[in-house]
Amino acid sequence: MDQSKPDPVDRRGFLKGAAASAAAMVTKPQGAGAQDPAPHEHQVVPSDVTLRVKAIESLLVDKGLVDRAALDVIVETFETKIGPRNGARIVARAWVDPAYKTRLLSDATAAIAELGFDSHQGEEMVVLENAPKVHNLVVCTLCSCYPWPVLGLPPVWYKSAAYRSRAVIDPRGTLKEFGLELNDDVEVRVWDSTAEIRYLVLPERPSGTDHLSEEALAALVTRNSMIGTAKVSLTAAGDGA
Amino acid sequence: MNGVHDMGGMQDMGTIVHEQREPAFHAPWEGRVYAMSRVLRARGGKWNLDAFRHGIELLPPADYLRMSYYERWFAWILGKLVATGDVTQAEIDAGHPAPGSPAATPFVTRQTVAAMVAKRAPSRRDVPAVAHFKAGQRIRARNIHPPGHTRLPRYVRGKAGVIVRDRGVFLFPDTNAHDLGEKPQHMYSVRFSARDLWGNQASPRDFIHLDMWDDYLERI
Numbered sequence: 001m002d003q004s005k006p007d008p009v010d011r012r013g014f015l016k017g018a019a020a021s022a023a024a025m026v027t028k029p030q031g032a033g034a035q036d037p038a039p040h041e042h043q044v045v046p047s048d049v050t051l052r053v054k055a056i057e058s059l060l061v062d063k064g065l066v067d068r069a070a071l072d073v074i075v076e077t078f079e080t081k082i083g084p085r086n087g088a089r090i091v092a093r094a095w096v097d098p099a100y101k102t103r104l105l106s107d108a109t110a111a112i113a114e115l116g117f118d119s120h121q122g123e124e125m126v127v128l129e130n131a132p133k134v135h136n137l138v139v140c141t142l143c144s145c146y147p148w149p150v151l152g153l154p155p156v157w158y159k160s161a162a163y164r165s166r167a168v169i170d171p172r173g174t175l176k177e178f179g180l181e182l183n184d185d186v187e188v189r190v191w192d193s194t195a196e197i198r199y200l201v202l203p204e205r206p207s208g209t210d211h212l213s214e215e216a217l218a219a220l221v222t223r224n225s226m227i228g229t230a231k232v233s234l235t236a237a238g239d240g241a
Numbered sequence: 242m243n244g245v246h247d248m249g250g251m252q253d254m255g256t257i258v259h260e261q262r263e264p265a266f267h268a269p270w271e272g273r274v275y276a277m278s279r280v281l282r283a284r285g286g287k288w289n290l291d292a293f294r295h296g297i298e299l300l301p302p303a304d305y306l307r308m309s310y311y312e313r314w315f316a317w318i319l320g321k322l323v324a325t326g327d328v329t330q331a332e333i334d335a336g337h338p339a340p341g342s343p344a345a346t347p348f349v350t351r352q353t354v355a356a357m358v359a360k361r362a363p364s365r366r367d368v369p370a371v372a373h374f375k376a377g378q379r380i381r382a383r384n385i386h387p388p389g390h391t392r393l394p395r396y397v398r399g400k401a402g403v404i405v406r407d408r409g410v411f412l413f414p415d416t417n418a419h420d421l422g423e424k425p426q427h428m429y430s431v432r433f434s435a436r437d438l439w440g441n442q443a444s445p446r447d448f449i450h451l452d453m454w455d456d457y458l459e460r461i
Contacts, residue, residue: 022320023304053270053315055336057277062337064344065327066280069351074276077358078265123363124408141249141394143294144310153275156267157259159310165251168396168449169439177257188435188447192249194392195428195452196364196411224259 083152086117087200088221090150091232092214094127095205105129108200112150122149122198128191129202130228135186136201137175137228139167140193147198151226158227168192178229201228208234242295243386243395245302250396250439271311278314280349283357287325290362291418295390296321366425370410373455374429378404380458382431390418393457397449401461402433405450413454426455 060066090112094101104111108125112118125147128136140146141164146154157163166174171188175181182188191199203225209217224230248254266272282288296317297305305313322328332339349357374380384399392414408430412423435447 022316022318022323023300023308047268047270049312049315050268050270053273056315056319056333057273059328059332059336059338060277060322062344063328063332063342064346065322065348066277067347067350067354070280070347070349070354070357071273071276073351073354074279074358075266075272078275079272082358083265118361119359120362123361124365139249141396142246142392143297153265155259155263156310157257160257161248161251161254161306162257165248165254166257167249169250169252169443171435171447172444174257178259184444184446186446188444190447190449192394192449192451194394195408195414195454197408197430197452229259 078153082119082149084150084221084223084226085218086115086152087147087150087223087226088218090115090117090127090200091202091221091226092218094202095217096214101202104202112200117149119149121145122147124197125150125200126197127200127202128189128228130204130231132204133186134189135175135182135228136189136191136199137167137171138191138193138199138201139164141165141168142192142194145193145196145198147200150200151223155223175229178224180230201226203230203232206232206234242298242388242390244298245305246298247395249394266311274311274315274318277318279357280347280354281318281321284348287420288321289417290364291390291414292420293317293321294414295418298390364412366410366412366423368410368425370426370455372407372427374404374407374427374458374460376404376406379461380404380431381461382453383457383459385457387415389415391415393453394451396438397433397451397453400433400437402431402437402451404429405432406430408452411454413456415454415456424456428452428454429458431458 057066057068057071061068090104093115094104100111104127108127109118109123112122112125130136144154144159146158163174168190171190172182193199203221206220209220220232220234222230222232225232266275282290282293297313300308300313300316304316308316319333323330323333329339379401380403381401382393382397382399385393406429408428410425411428412425416422416424429452431451431453433449433451435443435449436445438449
């Protein structure tokens with residue numbers, strides 16, 4: 001073994017120790033519930049974690065490691081600019097423009113870049129087309145890989161132990177929890193995002209939408225339909241759910 | 242690492258709770274943690290994405306399960322800052338820099354942040370590498386248990402599948418996470434029958450697709 005390289009096991013031990021002590025710094029048993037999706041907007045007294053994060057941000061600013069204004073821009077970008085409405089525009093374009101759809105299915109990264117959505121975590125995009133007898137479902141069992149440029153940051157359920165564990169062993173049961181029951185003759189394809197390929201589901205265009213504009217179609221497309229946990233319907237307006 | 246993060250196929254992890262009109266961040270601190278992780282990771286090197294993922298995997302299992310998502314990220318930031326020496330534990334405890342400690346210049350600033358957000362960070366590598374498998378070939382996922390970072394989930398190890406597509410050459414997370422080089426190699430889309438993974442309780446019409454590197458596969 002090359003003696004100039006540090007032993008990875010020793011380093012791992014060190015990092016593990018650092019991770020353990022960091023965990024102790026972050027959590028108190030009363031911390032925000034791990035799988036609790038409830039908004040915290042009614043909280044009046046700043047929580048423990050709020051104060052700890054503020055303290056670390058101040059420390060990093062004082063150390064010259066972080067520019068507070070840069071953080072503001074990142075938060076604002078993901079709150080207002082990068083989200084599932086981007087993906088909905090891609091889906092609607094594919095529904096109305098067959099040539100675009102062909103490009104999207106053959107080289108999704110380039111076709112998505114045509115609409116300007118080509119930032120980090122969208123470097124290698126693949127679009128999966130749903131059809132009457134094929135249903136695609138995307139998961140990341142190991143962490144939370146998700147196509148940020150087109151869907152924004154993942155919802156809590158996508159990152160939850162419940163979804164990550166079950167999607168691969170019981171995809172049909174998982175879909176039932178979302179109110180989507182598939183017939184037995186439909187093939188289910190689950191895509192576990194184990195590498196840097198990011199997946200976007202192209203849902204089926206609902207019938208009775210021939211008269212709708214591209215913009216009106218985009219408004220029907222939900223976040224869940226582009227992950228594969230829902231179909232697009234005329235009744236559920238696209239609200240990012 | 243056979244850690245608690247490797248969740249595929251575990252059972253009784255609770256119901257899937259989904260929220261209507263879910264915001265990007267549920268509290269301001271989550272956004273700050275996300276943003277801090279982005280600017281710190283932008284430095285690359287030991288702050289690379291694979292090292293980040295492994296740092297989260299190294300959280301003690303009980304903490305990993307108890308923590309919310311961004312609490313895990315926050316824990317990673319703190320651990321990494323101390324491990325790299327950017328910040329000392331004493332400074333974290335005190336909440337301010339040690340007297341006389343050198344001031345750095347932020348890697349990402351108000352002026353450069355837009356470029357950072359827009360920037361791609363490809364893991365595809367334009368280097369020659371021998372493809373050991375080809376589309377249509379039946380393969381087996383190796384029965385290996387790397388003690389460090391790996392993107393080979395337990396639930397496919399030892400199972401047979403079919404190469405659907407060669408996706409090209411990508412850096413290898415198992416070495417990149419540990420600062421042991423990129424080891425670029427072919428990566429494939431591999432299709433497994435749910436019945437091969439889970440037995441007859443699975444539907445014969447269910448298939449699981451994973452992206453898998455050469456080093457994860459063997460011939461049948």
